[in-house]
Amino acid sequence: MTSLRIFTIGGAIAYRALFNWVSPWIYIPTLLGGPIFQILFFSYLGRYSGFEDDAFFVVGNGVQICAMTSVYGATMAIANERWFGTLSALLATPASRFALFLGRAVPFIVNGIFVSTFGLVLGWALLDFSPALSSLPALALVLLVTVSSCTAFGLLLGSIGLRARDVFFASNLAYFLMLLFCGVNIPLSDLPGWMGAIGRVLPVTHGIEAARGVAAGEGLGDVATPLLAELGIGAACAVAAYGLFRFFEADSRRRASLETV
Amino acid sequence: MRILRLMLTGWVFTMKTNLRSGFMILTAVIQPVIFASIAFFMFQAGQRSGTLLYAAIGAGLMGIWSTTLFSSGGSLQWWRWQGFLEPLVASPAPFALVLLPATLANATYGMYALGMTLAWGKLAFGIPLTFAHPWLFAVAVPATILSLGLLGFFLASSFVLYRHANALSNMLEYPVWLVTGVLVPLSLLPGWVRPIGWLLAPTWGVRAIRDSALGGDPLPAIGMTLGLGAVYLALGAIFLTYFMRLARERATLSLT
Numbered sequence: 001m002t003s004l005r006i007f008t009i010g011g012a013i014a015y016r017a018l019f020n021w022v023s024p025w026i027y028i029p030t031l032l033g034g035p036i037f038q039i040l041f042f043s044y045l046g047r048y049s050g051f052e053d054d055a056f057f058v059v060g061n062g063v064q065i066c067a068m069t070s071v072y073g074a075t076m077a078i079a080n081e082r083w084f085g086t087l088s089a090l091l092a093t094p095a096s097r098f099a100l101f102l103g104r105a106v107p108f109i110v111n112g113i114f115v116s117t118f119g120l121v122l123g124w125a126l127l128d129f130s131p132a133l134s135s136l137p138a139l140a141l142v143l144l145v146t147v148s149s150c151t152a153f154g155l156l157l158g159s160i161g162l163r164a165r166d167v168f169f170a171s172n173l174a175y176f177l178m179l180l181f182c183g184v185n186i187p188l189s190d191l192p193g194w195m196g197a198i199g200r201v202l203p204v205t206h207g208i209e210a211a212r213g214v215a216a217g218e219g220l221g222d223v224a225t226p227l228l229a230e231l232g233i234g235a236a237c238a239v240a241a242y243g244l245f246r247f248f249e250a251d252s253r254r255r256a257s258l259e260t261v
Numbered sequence: 262m263r264i265l266r267l268m269l270t271g272w273v274f275t276m277k278t279n280l281r282s283g284f285m286i287l288t289a290v291i292q293p294v295i296f297a298s299i300a301f302f303m304f305q306a307g308q309r310s311g312t313l314l315y316a317a318i319g320a321g322l323m324g325i326w327s328t329t330l331f332s333s334g335g336s337l338q339w340w341r342w343q344g345f346l347e348p349l350v351a352s353p354a355p356f357a358l359v360l361l362p363a364t365l366a367n368a369t370y371g372m373y374a375l376g377m378t379l380a381w382g383k384l385a386f387g388i389p390l391t392f393a394h395p396w397l398f399a400v401a402v403p404a405t406i407l408s409l410g411l412l413g414f415f416l417a418s419s420f421v422l423y424r425h426a427n428a429l430s431n432m433l434e435y436p437v438w439l440v441t442g443v444l445v446p447l448s449l450l451p452g453w454v455r456p457i458g459w460l461l462a463p464t465w466g467v468r469a470i471r472d473s474a475l476g477g478d479p480l481p482a483i484g485m486t487l488g489l490g491a492v493y494l495a496l497g498a499i500f501l502t503y504f505m506r507l508a509r510e511r512a513t514l515s516l517t
Contacts, residue, residue, distance in 0.1 A: 025425040029432035037435030044445045045300070050307035169283040176287075176295045185299055190306045 003099035010095070011103025018080040019073050019107075031115050035065035036122050042185050043127050052187075055131075058123030059215050060184040063208045065119050066112035066147045067154075067175050073111060074154025075171040077104040078245065079161025087162070088258050091249055101242055105151050112147035113140075131215040138214045138223075145227055146207025149234025153203045156241035162248040183208055203237060206230040267354055271362030272369070279332065279370045288331055293324030293374040294381045300444055301386050314390070317382035318474060319444040322467045324374020325409055326443070327434055332367035333413030334430035336360070337420055347514055350505065357501050361414050361494075368410030375402065375470075393476040397483075401473045404483050405466030408490035412462045415493040418501035421508055443467045462489045 016022055021030050043057040081087040090100075120139075123129045131139065157174065161167030179185060181199040188196040188205070199205045206226035213223040220227070252258040279285040297320035304312050337360075340346040350356050382388035392398045420426035439445060440454050441463040447455050458464040465485040472479035508514040 021428070023425070026428040029425075029428045033432035034435060037432070037439065041435045041439050041445070044439065044449055045303060048445050048449055049300075049303040049309055051303065052306075166283050169287060172284070172287050173291065176292055180295050180299055186302045186306065190302055 003096040006095050006099040007103040007106075010100060011106050014077055014104050015107035018077050018084070020076055020080070021073070031068050031111075032118055035061075035068055035115060035119050038065060039119055039123050040126065043123075046185070054123075054128040055215060056212065057185060058120065058127055058129040059212050060208050062116055062119040062123055063143065063146055063211050064178055064182065064184045064204055066116040066143070067150050067178055067204065069108050069111040069115055070147055070150035071154040071157065071171050071175055072168075073108040074105065074151045075158040075161060075167055077108065078155060078158025079167045082162060082258070091253075091258065097246060097249070098242070101155070101245060105148075105155060105238075108151045108154065109144075109148050112151060113143050116143055116147065129215075132217060135214050135217060138220045139211060141220065142207060142210045142214055142223070142227060145230050145234070146204060146211070149203040149207060149230050149237065152234045152237035152241060156237045156244065159241045159244035159248060162245065162252065178202065178204055181205070200229075201233065203230065203233050206233065264358060267358050268362045271359060272366045275363045275366035276370060279367065285328065285332065285370060289324055289328045289370055289373040290377050292327060293320050293378050296320045296323055297378040297381055298385070301382065305386075313382060313386055313388045314474060315471065316444065317378045317388060318375070318470050319467060321375030321378040322405070322441075322443045322463055322470070323438050324378065325368060325371030325406065325466075326437055326441075326463050328371035328374060329364070329368045329409045329413040330416070330430050330433055330437070331427075332370070333364045333417045334420055334426045336363050336367070336417055338427055341515055344515075350509075350514060356505060357414075357418075357498055360417055360501065364413035364417055365407070365410035367413055368406045371409065372402070372406060392474045394473045394479065397473040397479050398470065401466070401469035401479050401483050401486075404486050404490075405462070405470060408462040408466060408486040408493070411490040411493040411497065415497035415500070418497040418504065421501065421504040422513065437461060437463060440464075441467065460489070462486055462493070465489065 021027050039058055039061045042061050043054050046052050046054070046057045081090055120129075124131070153174070154171070157167055157171050160170065164170065181191075181195055182202055182205040183199055184204075188199050191199065206229040209226040210223035210230065213226070214220070279289075297317055300316035300320055301313055304316055337346065340349060349359050352359075379388075379390060383390050420429070423429065439450070440447075440458045441461050442450075442458060443463060447458055447464075465482045469479045469482035469486055471477070472482060505514075
């Protein structure tokens with residue numbers, strides 16, 4: 001019961017306390033305004049460059065913008081404990097680390113799905129993107145898997161932030177590299193082999209592939225392979241994130257370096 | 262002489278600060294290379310390989326705009342967080358002469374972006390760096406930097422009373438890339454977008470740099486760039502005087 005409380009109430013409080021962009025004055029321009037213009041920019045660049053259609057860019061960027069909350073937000077959910085000076089107090093409690101860790105992920109998954117959905121709806125309203133109504137449930141499932149995977153990646157960066165000096169540099173870099181490596185704007189087949197290989201082990205790449213398939217009318221069975229790959233990458237990130245979190249906790253206690261910034 | 266010394270000191274100090282900032286390195290060096298690469302791959306895939314120098318210049322300008330936007334919008338916020346905005350305002354030097362060299366330095370730092378995208382295009386994609394009018398190119402680049410620095414001054418002066426200037430900066434990056442035609446020609450956008458672009462220095466700056474690099478007459482665009490810069494300077498000075506007075510009256514300078 002205590003763990004459930006830490007998971008739900010603790011997760012909600014951590015979201016409100018640690019997510020720098022929770023105020024509507026920041027949330028709306030940063031998480032809704034900026035990403036929409038990202039979709040428009042790349043869709044128009046696609047039109048000018050003369051390859052792929054609007055749907056390719058709307059789905060690619062619409063799914064990837066979940067990283068605004070999933071990567072930046074999840075990084076803040078862990079790393080900000082250190083920056084705000086609350087990490088020692090948190091780790092002095094006997095709270096279940098697993099419940100504490102998992103509770104922080106859920107708000108960002110919900111948030112990421114909202115941001116991506118907003119982007120896809122605006123893409124449908126403003127650009128040449130009109131998925132069939134029957135594809136929406138499958139698209140929602142793909143989004144859930146992809147956003148969860150991306151959030152796990154954000155938590156991994158956040159865990160590194162328990163030790164690294166400037167983890168927000170890493171989360172910024174990760175966001176922009178996703179645009180290049182994850183098939184968001186360029187199909188992996190058009191990238192050099194080594195870049196495609198890196199993209200295939202990153203979160204979001206397979207999710208975007210599955211989302212494009214579903215939006216084009218394929219069934220869930222047809223996109224099972226990329227969807228499972230996305231799920232696997234997300235699970236690997238989650239395990240690595242939790243493992244690093246526990247390792248850095250133990251190591252920081254031993255070296256008395258919890259508050260070092 | 263004292264004004265020149267103040268301006269030079271402010272410019273050097275800001276440049277040194279930027280050189281040590283991971284975020285600024287990301288914005289002015291790494292991010293433009295990523296965007297240039299995306300544009301190169303998209304243009305290659307779409308059989309527009311003749312436009313790679315066009316893309317390199319555009320991505321460089323995108324980087325200069327990002328650097329100007331985030332650092333100029335962020336300058337006041339950063340000074341607030343560090344607690345020295347109030348001492349700076351209270352000091353005998355006019356605050357405009359403190360802010361102006363900082364925004365000019367931020368735009369100058371953005372030159373790394375253009376240098377990086379051109380070098381990256383040459384090294385990784387084999388783009389020939391032959392400019393149609395090299396001397397005019399050497400004039401167009403500093404004129405663009407100056408004008409964007411003055412645009413940064415205008416933006417920063419508008420952000421004095423706005424607590425969430427950084428969030429607004431986050432939203433203004435892509436729209437300005439779009440409406441100024443740095444990568445996507447304005448002819449592809451709806452007609453009502455074009456007049457917005459005409460008011461923004463990057464529109465004329467990218468045109469001046471492209472015309473001098475790819476061929477054309479860059480002088481009208483250089484003139485427009487510098488003319489707009491003068492307007493930004495005048496408006497920024499008026500806004501700054503007005504908003505600083507309001508902030509003093511309301512005691513909201515720190516906004517924390």
